Structures are given as C-alpha cells and as structure tokens.
Amino acid sequence: EVQLQQSGAELGKPGTSVKLSCKVSGYNIRNTYMHWVNQRPGKGLEWIGRIDPANGNTIYAEKFKSKATLTADTSSNTAYMQLSQLKSDDTAIYFCAIGPGPAYWGQGTLVTVSS
C-alpha cells in the first residue's frame, strides 16, 4: 500500500521559513515526480511545483519560484518543501502527491502564519 506521511502542523511568524516533509512508503520516489499543492482556507487547489527525486530537477509555478524550494532524499524516500519569507497569505494546507494523476496524496500539513 502506498502511503505519504506528511509532517505536523506548523506555526510560523511572518518573515521566517518552515520546512515540510513528506515520507513515502510502498513506492520508490526515484520512479516518479513529487508534486506539492496548496489549498488556502476555503479555496481550491493550487500547484506549487514538482521535483524529480532521481536527479533533483525542479519546476515551479511562476508565483512560487521565490517562495518554495523543493528537495528530496532518495535514501529515506522523503521529499521536502521549504517555504521562505512567510506572509499571512501563505496560511494554507500543503499537500504532497506522487504518481500519474497524481494518484497518491499525503494527508496535508497546515501552515499558519501569524505573529
């Protein structure tokens, strides 16, 4: 069974950074792209970017190019997303997802930005 286990909720102050993790079991992340998606409160889904864990290549949506940094550790089958210079409108649930579709999703990590 494929499972994506995301790290716990984060509370960050404006101007700081947070780093989220997504540990995959049942699927070798070398064989797929890892996507990150956000969902602001009461809003729809928004694609942030994706990483190819096999070689570290990344593609970002234009609006997230200076906000998100995606990395992956194939030895632990885990992907990471760092969000920098946090602002109040970064408050959202952040999902990781893999596989064609994507077919497999993590449960989401709530990031709350507040002073």
Place this chain on the structure above:
Amino acid sequence: DVVLTQTPPTLSATIGQSVSISCRSSQSLLHSNGNTYLNWLLQRPGQPPQLLIYLVSRLESGVPNRFSGSGSGTDFTLKISGVEAEDLGVYYCVQSTHAPTFGSGTKLEIK
C-alpha cells in the same frame, strides 16, 4: 499558464440522478506524444483529493464505474451516472500536458 474553467461551480443532485461537470481549457491539452493529460479529482470534506479519472477517460483502480470522463482538445466532461451520497464533495479537473493547473472546482451537494 493554462486556465481550466469548470462549470457549474455548484451542483445539487438527488440520489440516483445523473450529473455532468464541464472543464474547458484555454489551450489544447493534446501532448506531442499523443496523450491528453487531463484528470479528475474528488476532494471530500476534510480529506485530501482522490484521483477518479486520468488521461481523460481512464478509470482509476477502485473507483466506481458510475464515474466516466470524456472529451478532447480543450473540452472535457465528467459524468456521474447515478449519484450516491458518498459522492458529495468538490470535483477538480487538473491538466499536466503543460505546467500543471487545476480547475476552480465544482461542489456537489446532495439534496
């Protein structure tokens, strides 16, 4: 960016009713490799999204066959033939022919 326009934004259906959701793209989603990377997701309340349909019309494993997808180029449709109570939630189309983008969502309510 490719813009996906979903209609209607909300849908109210009775159990057993058949409904359709439209997803129109601002650009053709036909990839140079011949595939069309248009998928449908369902997000139930408080849950992560779930893949229903991929490559326009292919049913994801474990998804009931009352769900079906069709379309080509820029116009796509998700049909639910006989809505059940568990189908409530928000439906999204998503394309990955170009840099991925999601539709704005269609909320299905059960009367």
